[in-house]
Structure formats: C-alpha cells, structure tokens
Amino acid sequence: MKKIEILDHISERSLMAVLVVDQVEEAINTSKALLKGGVSVIELALRTSVAIEAISAVVDHCPGMLVGAGTVISLEQVESVKKAGAHFALSPGLNTNIILESNNCDLPFIPGIASPTELQLALEVGCNCLKLFPAEPIGGLPYLKSISEPYKHLEVKYIPLGGINIDNFNDYLSCPEVIAVGGSWLTPKTLIKSKDWGNITAIAQKSVEIVAKQEIY
Ligand code: 3PG
Numbered sequence: 001m002k003k004i005e006i007l008d009h010i011s012e013r014s015l016m017a018v019l020v021v022d023q024v025e026e027a028i029n030t031s032k033a034l035l036k037g038g039v040s041v042i043e044l045a046l047r048t049s050v051a052i053e054a055i056s057a058v059v060d061h062c063p064g065m066l067v068g069a070g071t072v073i074s075l076e077q078v079e080s081v082k083k084a085g086a087h088f089a090l091s092p093g094l095n096t097n098i099i100l101e102s103n104n105c106d107l108p109f110i111p112g113i114a115s116p117t118e119l120q121l122a123l124e125v126g127c128n129c130l131k132l133f134p135a136e137p138i139g140g141l142p143y144l145k146s147i148s149e150p151y152k153h154l155e156v157k158y159i160p161l162g163g164i165n166i167d168n169f170n171d172y173l174s175c176p177e178v179i180a181v182g183g184s185w186l187t188p189k190t191l192i193k194s195k196d197w198g199n200i201t202a203i204a205q206k207s208v209e210i211v212a213k214q215e216i217y
Contacts, residue, residue: 003108006088007129007157007179009041009066014173014211016041016159016182017204018070020048026192027054031062033197037204039186043090043161045070046077052084059085068110075101082107090159092133094118099125110159114138116147119156128154129179134162141171148177166203170210 001009010016017034019042021027027050031042044055046069058067069081072089078101081089088108091098095111102109103126112133113119122130132144139146144160157179160172164183172181186207191199 001087001108003088006066006108010159011157011179013039013041013066014180015039015169015186015204015207016043016068016161016180017186018042018161018182018184019044019054019187020184020189021050021054021192022048024050024054024057027058028061029195029197030187030192030200031058031065033200034186034204035062035064037201038208039204040064041066041068041180041182043068043070043182044086046073046081047071052080055081055086056084059087072098072102072109074098078102078105078107078109090131092131094122096121096125099127112161116150119147119151123151123154123156129157129159132158132160132162135160135172136163136168138162140168141175144172144175144178148175152177166207166210169207170214173211173214 017039055069066087069086069089072091082105090110092112094113099109110129110131111122111127112131113122158177159180161182164181165185169181172178186203
C-alpha cells in the first residue's frame with residue numbers, strides 16, 4: 001500500500017492500539033480481539049524479543065489489521081520490519097536517516113516529534129504526518145494546538161500518543177489536524193496477561209462507539 005492509502009486508512013479508523021507482547025500468540029489473540037471490537041490499526045512496538053515475529057504473525061493471521069511497527073529506532077529495524085510485512089512504521093522520536101531508509105524501502109514512516117524543531121526536521125525529509133509523543137505529559141491538546149498553528153498552511157497531520165485514555169482521546173479527535181489517536185488503553189497488559197480477550201474487545205467497541213458518536217455531531 002502507498003503511504004497516502006495507509007494514512008487514509010488510519011484516518012478513517014481514528015484509533016491505533018499500541019501493542020507490546022512477550023509472546024507471538026498474545027499478538028495474534030489481542031489483534032483478533034481488537035478487530036472484533038472494530039479497531040483495525042495497531043502499533044506493535046519493537047520492545048520485546050518476539051516483536052518482529054509477532055508482526056509477521058499478525059500480518060499472516062489477522063487479515064484486515066493494518067500493522068504498524070513501533071519503536072523503530074535503528075536502520076536495521078527498518079529492513080527487518082519491512083521483511084516481516086509491516087504496513088508502516090513509527091518511532092517515538094525523529095531520526096532523519098531512518099526516515100530516508102524507510103523511503104528507500106518503500107515503508108511509510110510516521111516519526112515522533114515533541115517540538116517545533118523536530119517538526120521542521122520531519123518536514124525537511126518529506127514527512128507531514130507525525131506522531132506527537134508523549135502527547136499528554138508535554139501539554140496535551142493545548143500544546144498540540146500551539147505547536148500546529150504555525151504549520152497549518154502546510155497541512156501537517158498528527159497522531160497523538162502517550163498518556164491518552166478512553167476519557168480524553170475524543171478531545172484530540174476534535175482537532176482537525178489530528179487524523180487518529182493511539183495508546184495502550186486499548187490493550188491493557190493485565191488483560192493480555194490474563195488472556196481476557198472479551199474485555200479487550202469490549203474496550204475496543206466502547207472506544208469505536210465514542211468515535212462514531214463524535215462523527216454524528
Ligand atoms: C507509544 O509507544 O506510543 C506509547 O507507549 C503509548 O503510550 P501509552 O502507553 O501512554 O498509551
């Protein structure tokens with residue numbers, strides 16, 4: 001899929017679940033539970049030894065799930081996640097070499113930014129869809145509104161992550177520059193560990209309902 005198609009899909013779905021797993025099975029079952037609840041975009045973070053294998057397993061076993069590789073912070077990881085079949089990649093921060101490498105591999109990349117300087121570096125290498133991280137601790141929606149103001153004419157888009165939860169995610173979605181929000185509120189570790197797939201589906205469903213209500217008004 002082309003970057004524009006990936007971003008359109010993320011924007012249509014509005015929600016991105018952040019997934020950190022210790023076992024490949026956890027990734028598959030959590031993804032199935034999310035899909036059942038209507039959440040079809042994940043960031044599967046490269047923070048555990050099984051992450052790459054888990055990405056490829058979710059791509060193979062969960063059709064309909066758009067799989068982003070998260071915490072991609074080295075050039076080698078770009079190649080590995082592309083090979084594993086990730087549809088796109090993200091990172092908490094910005095590394096222009098990694099973005100250029102992703103462009104070479106045809107892997108859509110969403111870098112993380114937290115300041116205007118980082119934002120401008122991202123624009124310089126052709127990225128105008130950015131992960132705002134960590135959204136809540138750096139100032140939440142008021143910060144997002146301030147930082148986005150000077151770049152509105154460039155149509156920069158944001159996906160805030162970090163500290164977002166079921167009670168505050170909708171405020172972010174009301175901002176026209178925000179195409180989606182993400183976080184681990186959709187995938188609580190306790191529910192993954194207790195294999196409580198039903199409750200993961202329930203949280204996904206509730207979150208999707210909140211998004212749908214907002215779209216009506
Ligand atoms: C990320 O990688 O985007 C964060 O780990 C998500 O942050 P959260 O756990 O606060 O949702």
